[in-house]
Amino acid sequence: MESVLDEVVVYATGALCRRRAYGAVPADGRLRLTGLPLTLDPSSVRATVRGAGWRVTEARVEYAAELRSPDRTPELRRACDLARQEYDAARARARRAEERIAELTALRAVPPPRRREEPHRRTPADAWLELADFVAARLTGLQADAARLTEQCKLAEHTLQLAQDRLDSAPDTEHTAPTATTATVLLTLTADGPAAGPVDLELEYGVPGARWVPTYRLSHRQGDPGGQLVLRASVAQATGEDWTGVRLALSTADLQRRTDLPRLQSVRIGRRQATPAPSGWREAPPGLDELFRGFDQAFLQQIRLSAKSSDVRFGSRAAAAPGEEKTVQRKSVSPLRSRAATARDELPQAPGSAPVGYGGGAPGYGGPPAPAPPAASMAAMASFAPAPSGPPPEPAPPHPGAGWLDYAALTLQGPHSPGRGQLTPAPTQHRAGHELTGPLPPHAVPPRRSAGSFDQRFDTAAPVDLPSDGGWHTVTIGEIPLSVTPEYVCVPSVEETVYGTLLLTNSTDRALLAGPVEVTVDGDFLRTAALPTLAPGATGRLGLGVAEGVRVARRTELHESTAGLRNNTLVLDHRVHLELANRLAKAVTVEVRERVPVTAEPDVRIQERPGWSAPDEPSEDCPPGTRLRRVELPAHGRAELDGGYEIRIPAAQTLHGGDRRN
Template sequence: MVAGAGQRWGSTLDAVVVYAQGAVCLRLARGVVPSDGRIRVTGLPRSLDPASLRARVRGAAGVRVTEARVEVEAEPAGTGAPDELRREVERLRDVYEAAHARRARQEARVKEVQALRPVTPARKRDDPHRRTPVDAWLELAEFVDGRLTGLHARLVELEEALRVAEHELTVAADRLDRASTDAPSAHVETSVCAVLTLDGAAADAGDAEVEVEVEYGVPGAVWVPTYRLHHRQGDGTGRLVLRASVAQRTGEDWTGVRVALATADLRRRTDLPRLRSIRVGRRQAAPAPSGWREPPAGLADLFSGYDAAGPRPAVEGSAVGGSAVGGSAVGGWSDVAVGSAPPPPPAPSAPQGYGGAPEAFGGGMPAATGLPPGMAAPSGPPPAAPRPSAPRSEDRRRSVGGSFAGAPAPLARMAPAAPAAPGAAAPPPPPAPVAGPPLPSDAELDYAALVLSAPDEQGARRGRLFPDAPYDPVAVEYRRRAETVASLPLPGHAVRPRESAGSFDHRFDATARADIPSDGTWHTVTVGEIPVGLRTEYLCVPSVEQTVYATLVLDNATDQALLAGPVEVTVDDDFLLTAALPTLAPGGVRRVGLGAAEGVRVTRRTNLHESTAGLRNNITVLDHRVHVELSNGLARPVTVEVRERVPVTTEPDVRIEERADWTAPAEDAAGERHAPGTRVWRVELPAGATTALDGGYEIRIPTGKALVGGNRRS
């Protein structure tokens, strides 16, 4: 936690792009740039990814951001709504426990009174029989009866009070669970800010306000598409409203923001590999400077006097310095403070960027061309016999640890290895040194974050610069809680965007601003209206079921795909049903079922006649006749598609002859796939009309191909 200098600018969340998992937020901040050009943009969430920070100046020519990094501050937290809800839950829990204890005591009293029984004294052998005191027995029974009546009445009151207290506690606990995570949950509030350094502000900006836009990525946001379809019968168009169910637990409420929805994978790298050319000949192109310099000669002798003085006496109750010093990239060896803390852990490898190249993030530091002459090396021991004129090929880059895309080697491969523990297996030998200077990682090129190691650190770290990247368990816990929204149960018929989008990525921009609290539950956001072509068709397969089904044929004439998801169908202002809409590509056609149509009826009858033909009656002829009757009881004309199926054969001797006016359906009609032998009748049926369809086919089978037991087919 640091609190450095710099003018503080408040920021407002302006836009959010929700990806398949995670989001990229855009904040705006305005103010007058100070003379030193350093500002602190506040209001960032605790769960942001520091490697995804971007910043730029809008509308101010000559002013640009030269440095951007994330810093965390701590301050006492004020009382907010979550604290009040938490105190209310604690109060109701105490009330519930007190009511539970009162009921337990009352039940104990009831059991105690119920256990009252008359006990007769023991009779000795020589004593005569005594008379039973019936009056005393009756008085005891009346006492127990009256006492139990009062105790049971009180027990009923206590059980009702316990039930009310339990209900109030459950409601308050549910409100606390659903409360926004935007407010802190502890007495100390940790806030995140972006520390920016602006260049050219004094010359160009003056006293004018400058608007800065800060972009960062956060986990803990998911979305699924939903639709609402409005259709009027007899009309060839309809209104398809695209909506989205969005859930987020990023730690900040999205209030009045522009929302965009994307199907892309936020963690997938999109940078292209850089293919370097290799010249054939003696003259080679000069290699690009790597930003690395050899340490100065005699660096080990610099601490000889410090080592000769012996160990420093420990001071109880105080700590001098820190684990490292804040030597900057241009300060050389000045401002060196001695520390006694153990060396910092090695910096973890930088995470992949949010949809862009790694150099586009990482705090906004531009790629440097070199270090000042007095700067120590940010990595391990210097290589032996460097050859500046040697070409840096792809093989050398891979051997140092870089990727094919040109990513630099991670710090763990460049730092010196720690000594193995006694008794442990010997580590594998290090790779052979590569000629030429090593390639530092992105963290080692971030000069403002380099820290000079103290003299107490032994080995190759003392007196050299290393990235200061401490482990932040609080931020890790915030991100872990945020990512729990990925396990939310999906609404009915909902499909994840990555599953329905396939190999293509789409983006949908909402037409209006929306409010989405950070409570980890689904919220519906209206994205916009999509014009689609609609027509109502009726479909039946009478050979399977003599029922006519109504369907809507959707035609996507836009240049955007419609992802799979639930669609609420409204016909003539009456809600009909919720169906599953499949993925509809631009220009595609899909059929959505609306259920059985009671106003259109179908009847099917078949007739089979078996005979023989041929010169010697050696061919069996199976004559199938199909008769279908359709009746339209609706007040409007309808289009009915009747489907039949003709048998297919692979035997050249078996012939099938059709006698009907049906047609074979196209394979891409309404995006459907039909079985071989499918035949279709399309009938325009007026209101109240009845029609009949006759068809059939003959199967000619040679005698040698006849089946045992007969050739009759259903």
């Protein structure tokens, strides 16, 4: 049954795909959904019937080889060849138009040669003017045609680039094998009623090799208190299948997050006690080897027939006398019986000698049980090796590991496998997918790092197309209204430069993750900045770079004196003078940041000058000791600020660390 990829949810790493299939159910109730990627996780496959009439009783993943579709690559190559021919023809037409313009521009009036006996002729001015008018009229038409042909050439070049990109990104252009390995899900359905009609299936499976990071585009107009933020996402996927026309959702959650509960172990004081075996372990049931007795007899009979045919074909006694035939045959068969009996003794027979998962349990010895002889080793079974002697060793106490208790991952071993008739962990299936480890786009932050303790999901407004090439592709999610306030910030004590910023307030109920944002002011692209994480109702500042239209200058003075009855107090008077100038044609708001010393000594006192305030909460940008002041500067206006502090230190103490003259 054919299925269509309908929805994909991309998590922080990995994705969850949902396919839809609709059709009739065969009489045996078994359906095969083909064309699935090899990267799917078999443990994540879930099948659901939409509607009544059927229910899924079994879902199993199988791998099979399928013929490649020979239609897509030739079609893409043919389209690329046609686009290249059209581009070459457009270039030839444009080149011919330029040549005609050059020929017409070089057109000149050449007078006929004058003979000796002929007098000088008068220049016909009317003919020169008519020729100039003719050239001007022709050039006007040719130049219009040349402009039109140049535009056609650009369009043809763009079409050729698109066709070449489609051909290069096609997943089957680099494969030469006629077949490809694909995953198939085998479903077993059971009818709930006597008259069950067609079935509507939904198949869900997880794949690695997919990730995403948020990106934004902010549009702001000066004088407008609001702004429009377009939420986008850069998505990369190499899952082995192209996502064409799918509904895409992006989640900050971890697809492979841990779900099992922590186990609390007992703390015991006294002598060391043996750790009890987990309750999931079961002893091997008695008579397990009786299940394979018929197989062993058939296997030994096959060994005898193979050995007999080898003696008849390649034996050195094939031409012996008739009287010696029985002796030769007896000598060649007797060791086979001895070796077959030895092989039968090596099979796990004793009821307590091998672990087994019974009734949902799992085997649990420290090492694997003795392997049974496979059919491919019949020649080795025919070798004349002596049989083991002595009683079998005592079995080791059971110590099952974590892999032996994962019941969903256990498989029942067949007669040719080691530990036949027992539940053992299945070998790891090779999966074609891989985790994407390439670099992130500039200013991009992984969603798990920026999301913090909350998880959120974003759904795209329209279906998207994403090829499985591992590259970054941008998709649009939606628009988010923001409150935008332009402000200018300067830290003159560190750098006498004013920086432009945008104060963003997230007034919605959706969180904004950290990522790159393209800032556009009055329709002109300004720059790409880093947007911080904004929770619902939070406020953040977005830096736009140096503002050349606003200048700041800072001067400092230090006056050192003594005070007190006995001049036992050293007074360090730090004075700061700031000058701000606005060269823009609009009023601006500038936030000036200064600092004052912070001390924990009770004898040291610090007195600040008024007019400055501390931030509401200390942060990385505003550590303890930061003082702020906001100044409104009119268009082409200036302002002066005074600040500073006094440090009063007992004369018996000295100031350690820092520069007193700062």
